[in-house]
Amino acid sequence: MSLSRREIMGASAVAVAASMAAPPLRAAAPQTGQQAPGFYRYRVGSIEITVVNDGVSRMPIGEGFVENASKDQINAALEAAFLEKDFYAGPYNPIVINTGTKVALVDTGTGEAAFKASKGLNGRLLPISLAAAGFDANAIDAVIISHYHLDHIDGLLKADGSLAFPNAEILVPAAEHNFWMDDGEMSRATKPRVVFGFKNVRRVMSAEVLKRIRTYEWNKEVIPGVTAIATPGHTPGHTSHVIASGGKAVYAQADVTHAPFLFARHPDWHFMLDVDPVAAEATRRKVYDMLVADKMLVQGFHYPFPAVGHVEKSGTGYREVLVNWSATV
Amino acid sequence: MSLSRREIMGASAVAVAASMAAPPLRAAAPQTGQQAPGFYRYRVGSIEITVVNDGVSRMPIGEGFVENASKDQINAALEAAFLEKDFYAGPYNPIVINTGTKVALVDTGTGEAAFKASKGLNGRLLPISLAAAGFDANAIDAVIISHYHLDHIDGLLKADGSLAFPNAEILVPAAEHNFWMDDGEMSRATKPRVVFGFKNVRRVMSAEVLKRIRTYEWNKEVIPGVTAIATPGHTPGHTSHVIASGGKAVYAQADVTHAPFLFARHPDWHFMLDVDPVAAEATRRKVYDMLVADKMLVQGFHYPFPAVGHVEKSGTGYREVLVNWSATV
Numbered sequence: 001m002s003l004s005r006r007e008i009m010g011a012s013a014v015a016v017a018a019s020m021a022a023p024p025l026r027a028a029a030p031q032t033g034q035q036a037p038g039f040y041r042y043r044v045g046s047i048e049i050t051v052v053n054d055g056v057s058r059m060p061i062g063e064g065f066v067e068n069a070s071k072d073q074i075n076a077a078l079e080a081a082f083l084e085k086d087f088y089a090g091p092y093n094p095i096v097i098n099t100g101t102k103v104a105l106v107d108t109g110t111g112e113a114a115f116k117a118s119k120g121l122n123g124r125l126l127p128i129s130l131a132a133a134g135f136d137a138n139a140i141d142a143v144i145i146s147h148y149h150l151d152h153i154d155g156l157l158k159a160d161g162s163l164a165f166p167n168a169e170i171l172v173p174a175a176e177h178n179f180w181m182d183d184g185e186m187s188r189a190t191k192p193r194v195v196f197g198f199k200n201v202r203r204v205m206s207a208e209v210l211k212r213i214r215t216y217e218w219n220k221e222v223i224p225g226v227t228a229i230a231t232p233g234h235t236p237g238h239t240s241h242v243i244a245s246g247g248k249a250v251y252a253q254a255d256v257t258h259a260p261f262l263f264a265r266h267p268d269w270h271f272m273l274d275v276d277p278v279a280a281e282a283t284r285r286k287v288y289d290m291l292v293a294d295k296m297l298v299q300g301f302h303y304p305f306p307a308v309g310h311v312e313k314s315g316t317g318y319r320e321v322l323v324n325w326s327a328t329v
Numbered sequence: 330m331s332l333s334r335r336e337i338m339g340a341s342a343v344a345v346a347a348s349m350a351a352p353p354l355r356a357a358a359p360q361t362g363q364q365a366p367g368f369y370r371y372r373v374g375s376i377e378i379t380v381v382n383d384g385v386s387r388m389p390i391g392e393g394f395v396e397n398a399s400k401d402q403i404n405a406a407l408e409a410a411f412l413e414k415d416f417y418a419g420p421y422n423p424i425v426i427n428t429g430t431k432v433a434l435v436d437t438g439t440g441e442a443a444f445k446a447s448k449g450l451n452g453r454l455l456p457i458s459l460a461a462a463g464f465d466a467n468a469i470d471a472v473i474i475s476h477y478h479l480d481h482i483d484g485l486l487k488a489d490g491s492l493a494f495p496n497a498e499i500l501v502p503a504a505e506h507n508f509w510m511d512d513g514e515m516s517r518a519t520k521p522r523v524v525f526g527f528k529n530v531r532r533v534m535s536a537e538v539l540k541r542i543r544t545y546e547w548n549k550e551v552i553p554g555v556t557a558i559a560t561p562g563h564t565p566g567h568t569s570h571v572i573a574s575g576g577k578a579v580y581a582q583a584d585v586t587h588a589p590f591l592f593a594r595h596p597d598w599h600f601m602l603d604v605d606p607v608a609a610e611a612t613r614r615k616v617y618d619m620l621v622a623d624k625m626l627v628q629g630f631h632y633p634f635p636a637v638g639h640v641e642k643s644g645t646g647y648r649e650v651l652v653n654w655s656a657t658v
Contacts, residue, residue, distance in 0.1 A: 026429075026430060027427055027428065027429055027430055027431055027432045027468075027470065028432055028467070028468035028469075028470055028496070029427065029432045029463070029464055029465070029468040030427075031377040031427050031429060032370070032377070032463055032658075033370075033377070033658045034370070034463075034658065035369070035370055035655065035656055035657055035658050036365070036366055036368045036369055036370065036461070036462070037365055037366065038365075038654070038656055039365045040364070040365055041361070041362075041363070041364055041365065048360040048361070048362070053654070053656060055656045056653070056654075056655060056656050056657075081650065082624065082638070082639040082650055082652075083653070089653065091653065091654070098356055098358065098359075098360050099356065100355075100356055100360060101355060101356055102356055103356045103357055103358045125656055132365070133361075133365070134358070134361055134363075135358055136358070138357070139356075139357035139358040140357075141356065141357055167357070261653075295411065304653035304654050305653075305654035305656075306654070309411070310411040321410070321411055322651070323411075324385070324412070324418065324420065324590075324633035324634075325367070325382070325385075325420070325633050325634035325635070326364065326385060327364055327367055327382060327384045327385050327454055327634075328364055328385075329361075329362045329363065329364050
């Protein structure tokens with residue numbers, strides 16, 4: 001039995017050389033280079049949830065990506081997760097909640113405009129994933145926003161500035177809206193936060209968008225079956241959503257942890273996009289301790305697609321265990 | 330911040346009651362109940378691999394499912410993996426290897442006939458997954474078989490007994506073919522192994538199939554880029570395949586471990602379908618120690634879809650870490 005990688009690759013090389021004598025043919029089916037559609041469905045009681053992938057970013061990790069961890073520490077975490085070093089490959093996963101009476105999209109992805117502005121992002125697959133899952137943009141009754149970072153709100157608009165979901169009411173956390181629309185807060189913010197945060201929010205919050213906005217409060221239902229939960233820190237009004245039906249529930253955590261292979265494993269790490277990293281860490285620990293204790297299903301915006309699973313304790317942090325892919329809904 | 334599951338569900342119930350006053354409407358898009366197509370593509374050098382899911386079985390776990398573990402121990406393993414107790418939900422994942430000059434399907438799934446015979450299986454999604462991935466059955470140039478269990482060979486035939494892949498050469502491990510076609514071996518086998526093994530093999534090995542069979546040897550190339558590796562135990566001729574190109578490789582392990590959430594975590598467990606469980610365990614430990622040491626990519630037939638990832642040490646066993654879903658190939 002030949003089992004070392006070296007022996008295997010050696011045997012393979014010999015065999016490849018031997019096969020060179022055979023005349024090359026073209027396969028009956030071409031290589032396509034096309035990935036499968038990025039959607040996944042599951043049920044919570046009578047509610048049907050569809051995860052709709054907006055792509056995966058690939059950005060070089062620069063200084064300050066994690067405020068209190070070195071690049072070596074980050075690379076060690078990437079290596080432990082069998083991921084490429086020096087790069088952040090970040091998944092983006094909005095969801096569609098179909099209650100039977102309402103079709104609500106939670107968060108909108110990076111959008112076309114943001115994609116063009118930030119070369120590092122290769123998101124904006126949401127329209128493709130929605131179409132593959134059978135959703136017309138006009139059929140979205142509501143867009144529920146968790147917080148005002150660009151990868152969650154920029155997809156509200158098409159590249160030409162028109163509404164991406166023209167029939168949708170836009171439901172936003174009151175605390176989040178108030179923070180980012182406050183000129184006093186903007187005047188005290190760092191320059192990147194002004195450019196990518198406050199100014200971007202003002203660009204997206206066009207007259208057309210503002211007309212459709214309804215703010216919602218924590219601990220209340222946003223739409224039937226979907227309750228807003230306060231999880232501030234990442235942003236001041238950052239909100240998670242519990243989707244519940246028939247005694248079942250899933251905790252849609254938005255960015256309580258950003259990519260779990262970094263920030264669930266290391267709940268003490270302070271991500272550069274956290275507005276209040278200390279509050280973000282406290283929220284993260286409380287939420288994750290609850291998820292572990294209650295074995296609660298969790299949906300994570302920056303989890304690897306299909307981005308739904310459970311959480312367990314692991315070392316000094318936590319680890320996500322994605323659900324086994326089901327061939328049925 | 331209301332964070333316990335009990336509080337969340339309570340808040341949700343109150344909110345649901347409050348929303349009952351609103352008139353019920355029908356959503357603009359119906360719930361579909363339709364899962365996404367079960368395929369996933371990735372590259373190994375110049376080779377394109379497409380994982381094509383054949384479904385997930387759901388079978389009650391009876392006595393003897395694992396020869397040397399109690400039902401309580403099995404349930405504990407299922408619970409640790411956040412899976413339903415008392416049931417084995419087993420994924421089936423053939424792959425298509427497109428080298429550019431050849432399109433080879435590795436293993437064929439449970440097939441229509443086997444599905445009808447074994448009520449517990451809800452596989453036979455392979456034709457649907459192949460079609461979704463753009464493969465016509467006529468475009469399959471070769472079928473490579475890892476071993477002769479029914480979930481690997483029965484898909485060679487349609488329900489009417491005709492060839493499922495009419496243009497394919499059928500490449501089978503010589504040691505495996507010789508064992509299951511040996512009447513002396515059949516005369517010494519247990520009754521279930523005769524019915525579901527030897528007799529099933531004789532049914533599938535029709536004159537049409539036998540005409541297309543070519544046996545292959547271990548440590549040799551099966552098709553260019555694909556080398557057969559001896560991994561006996563699960564069956565006497567059980568074979569894994571290393572797919573290598575451009576200095577990259579993936580180890581397609583077939584059933585070196587059956588479902589990893591049971592048998593990678595517990596490499597000492599003897600699965601009822603192992604013909605020689607002691608040899609199967611020895612093979613499993615050697616292969617998994619190599620996969621861990623070399624951080625080699627592994628594709629597992631009974632891994633959860635997309636069934637490709639890496640392996641790490643975990644407790645007294647191993648644990649699979651599936652790749653993060655990539656939106657590109």
